[in-house]
Amino acid sequence: MELVKTKNVVSTGSTELDDKIGGGIPIGSLSLIEGGSHSGKSVFSQQLLWGSLRNGFTISLFTSENTVKSLMRQMQSLNIDVQTYLLLGRLRVFPIEVSQSKGEALDDLLTAIQQESRHSDFIFVDALTPCIVGSPVSAVLGYFEQSKRLCSDGTTVITIMHSHAIDRDLLIRIQAVCDAHLRLRTENAGSKLVKIMEVAKIRGASKNTGNIISFEIEPGIGMRIIPISKANG
Numbered sequence: 001m002e003l004v005k006t007k008n009v010v011s012t013g014s015t016e017l018d019d020k021i022g023g024g025i026p027i028g029s030l031s032l033i034e035g036g037s038h039s040g041k042s043v044f045s046q047q048l049l050w051g052s053l054r055n056g057f058t059i060s061l062f063t064s065e066n067t068v069k070s071l072m073r074q075m076q077s078l079n080i081d082v083q084t085y086l087l088l089g090r091l092r093v094f095p096i097e098v099s100q101s102k103g104e105a106l107d108d109l110l111t112a113i114q115q116e117s118r119h120s121d122f123i124f125v126d127a128l129t130p131c132i133v134g135s136p137v138s139a140v141l142g143y144f145e146q147s148k149r150l151c152s153d154g155t156t157v158i159t160i161m162h163s164h165a166i167d168r169d170l171l172i173r174i175q176a177v178c179d180a181h182l183r184l185r186t187e188n189a190g191s192k193l194v195k196i197m198e199v200a201k202i203r204g205a206s207k208n209t210g211n212i213i214s215f216e217i218e219p220g221i222g223m224r225i226i227p228i229s230k231a232n233g
Contacts, residue, residue, distance in 0.1 A: 008204075010122075010156070012044075013051035013080070016225055020213045022202040024051075025180055027121075029203065030144065030151045031158045032174060035184030040195035041160050043078065043217050044184065045126050048158065050080040052122050053090060057156075060116035061124040062109060064096040064131070078222035092120065098130045105131040106139050110146050117155040123147075126160040137170055144177045151179070179203040189214075194226060 009024030018024050025031055025048060035041050042065055052059055063071065071093060072083050085091040094112065098105045109131055113123050132140050147157045163183075166174070175181050181201040186193050197213040214226045 010048070010055050010057065011051045012047050013054055014047065014223070017047070017213070017223065020211045020225070021182070021199050022211075025156070025158070026202070026204050027156055028151050028154050029156055029179035030148045030177065031156075031180035031182070032144075032178045033158065033160045033182045033184070034163050034171070035197075036163055036186065039184040039186050040197065040215065040217060040223075041162075041184050042074075042126055043223060044182070044197065045124060045158060045160050046075050046078065046080060047223055049091075049122075049124055050075070050082055052156075053082060053085045057121040058090050058092075058119065059085075059122040059124060060092045060094065060113075060120040061126065062094045062096050062112065063124075063126050064098065064129070065126055067095055068093045077219055078217070079220055080222060092116065096125075096130065106135055106143050110143060113147070113157070114150065117150045117153070121154075121156060123150070123155060123157045124160070125158070127162060128159050129162040129165045132161075132165055140166065140170065141173060141177075144174050148177055175201065 009026050011018050011024050012021070033041050033045055049059060049061065066074065068086070072086070075082055082091055086093065096109065109125070117123060128143070147159070151157055178201070180203065183198045183200050185196050187196050194214050194216060197215070199211045199213070216224050216226055218224050
């Protein structure tokens with residue numbers, strides 16, 4: 001069932017997950033989701049994307065990780081099929097082609113985001129990493145500052161990024177600009193690997209943040225939260 005846009009936060013579509021992230025991502029916020037490779041960044045962002053669509057929002061997704069077809073297949077494998085929203089125009093997907101940007105990937109991306117913000121409630125960028133490798137600090141900060149200006153007009157911008165793409169000092173400066181910051185990593189838990197998400201910051205969250213969430217990704221099911229005690233073996 002699709003919900004009506006009446007709340008100040010957007011649900012992930014999972015009550016259990018919403019509770020762990022302070023009730024949901026605030027509408028009109030600038031969010032950063034960062035972590036290492038295979039840490040679950042894209043899966044969590046796709047869960048949030050699906051929840052946003054079910055809450056009645058329109059979305060533009062800029063992706064350097066997928067084609068439209070591979071994104072549909074990946075989300076279907078997680079039991080979060082968004083193909084209907086794509087056909088209805090509620091979800092617009094734009095592959096990021098850094099090789100065609102002639103060294104101006106961030107500027108080109110920002111221009112496209114600004115255009116899409118005119119008729120989309122949410123902007124997702126998954127992942128920003130190829131656009132910022134080799135870019136000066138001023139350009140990276142400029143991307144987040146310009147994105148924050150869009151949020152002041154009511155657009156919600158969610159950026160996914162690999163932790164290795166920037167140094168710690170720059171990450172601290174970016175975090176100060178963002179309203180929400182989620183960190184993901186992978187850890188050994190006995191004989192298996194589990195994914196860990198830390199809610200570092202959610203400005204205006206209705207519940208306490210600072211939560212540590214452990215989860216697995218199961219084909220056909222998607223994200224499955226694991227109690228910390230179980231994750232630790």
